[in-house]
Every structure is written in C-alpha cells, then in structure tokens.
Amino acid sequence: MAFSAMAALVVAIDDIFRLAIVIATALSFYPQLRKIVSRGDADGISLTYLLLSAVSAMEQFTLYASRFIYHEDFPDSEVSTPRTVGDWLNLIQVSVLLLSTTILVAFATWYPPNRQSEKVLVTLGYLAFAYGSFLPVLPHFSKSYREHSQWGLDMFFATHSYAVNWLVTMGVFPFSLFCQWLLMLDQPVPQSLSVDGLAAQAVVFILTGISWTWRMTTDKPTWVEWYEYVGYAAVDNLLFGIVQAVLYLFVLEAIGLAESPADAGETSPLLPN
Secondary structure, X not given: OHHHHHHHHHHHHHHHHHHHHHHHHHHHOHHHHHHHHHHOOOOOOOHHHHHHHHHHHHHHHHHHHHHHHOHHHOOOOOOOOOOOHHHHHHHHHHHHHHHHHHHHHHXXXXXXXXXXXXXXXXXXXXXXXXXXXXXXXXXXXXXXXXXXXXOOOHHHXXXXXXXXXXXXXXXXXXXXXXXXXXXXXXXXXXXXXXXXXXXXXXXXXXXXXXXXXXXXXOOOOOHHHHHHHHHHHHHHHHHHHXXXXXXXXXXXXXXXXXXXXXXXXXXXXXXXX
C-alpha cells in the first residue's frame, strides 16, 4: 500500500514537472514576439534561422503524434496503453513547440524589413515541410478517419524516423546557427533579436532536452535505436537550447564591444533587451 502511494506521488510530481515545462516553453517565446511587435520590425533576425527551428518542431510533432495515435500498434512505444496523463502532456509539449515556432515565423515574415524574396522562400519552405510532415498526421486523430482511411502511417512514420529526422537533427541546428551568425556579421547587435528570449530559451530547452531522457524510455540496446525511437526529442531540444545559448553569448560579446569606447571619451549606450 505504501509503495503504491509512493509510486502515485512520483507520477504526480512528474506530471506537474511536465506541465511546468509546457508552460515554460510557451513563455520562452514571449520576449522575442514582444520585441518584434514593440519595435514593429524583425530587423536582424534571420528568417531561415526561424524556419529551421520550426522544421525541428514539425518533425518532433510528427514522430510523437504518430506514435501517440497508433500507440496500440507499437507495443514497445514510448506511449502507454492506455495513454497516461504524462503521454497527453508530452503531446501538448510538442504541440506548443510547433505552434510557438510557427507563430514566430509568421510574425517575423509579416513585419518589416522588406526582404521579399527571402520571405517567399521561407513561406514556401514552411508549407512544403508542413505538407511532408505534420499535416498528413492530423486527420489520423479522428477515429472515423482511421477506420475508413486506406492510408496508414507505417511507411510515412518509418521514413521520418529512419531518414528525415536524422537529416533534420544533423542539418537544422548547425545551419540555423550559421544563418543567424552570418546576419550578425553585418549587424553585430540585432535590434529585434531579444537577448532575454535567447537566455530564457537556452535554459528552458536544455532542461527540456534533459527531461525527455526520462519522459520517454525504451529497452532498445543501441544509441541509434534509442535516438530513432525516443531520443530524438531529447537531442533536438538540447541542440536548440545550445544554439540559443551560443547566440546569447555572441550578442553579449557584441554588446560589450558596443559599450567600449568608440573614441576618446565616448561610449555607445547599452542596447535594449
């Protein structure tokens, strides 16, 4: 009896922690959105950098939602049968991440500066990956659709799990960092890039990545199988947090240089967060 009560308490604490991570994830995007809206522009923010962050979120949602929907078909799945509160919170987590990154891409694309060709390419890129990832999964949440659909998720899920997600993880994060860094060469302290947002997301997503290591577990023996079945969320969130941390350090260094004497007796004011 005491053991059952202790186990229930541990599960409850874990669920509360997952809920806190969901809330922290949503709030971590607020400083950047507020900065764009308050300034009325997204100057100094690479749209490709934002798009690639959204691509990672799409892939995480695609993989987890597929397992969540067809959890009974995956006896070794990270999703329990029947689904637990923790499973639902995991789904909410990847959904909030997808929604938040999408909103950020939309805001940055809508607001100035006028970089028409880049905005068109980013919009088309988002739509293309959306149609190839999470959009085909959404109808499967409907039980009636699953019962009458001739198209399952087996091959689709396998393609993403064994191929697409590897490419996303290995390519998205270094390239997104490179794109934002390249833009910062011309504008070392981007006025619309939120320093507070970078700091918050560095902390939140590194912690989130660590938390996924126990939120989803498997008995698969190799690191490759661990990554393909459950580890993708831990790795992708951790890498995103590291990218934000590196950019935060870049911006801090640039602010320090901006505050150094421009000439004798003159200094540049600290730029706002």
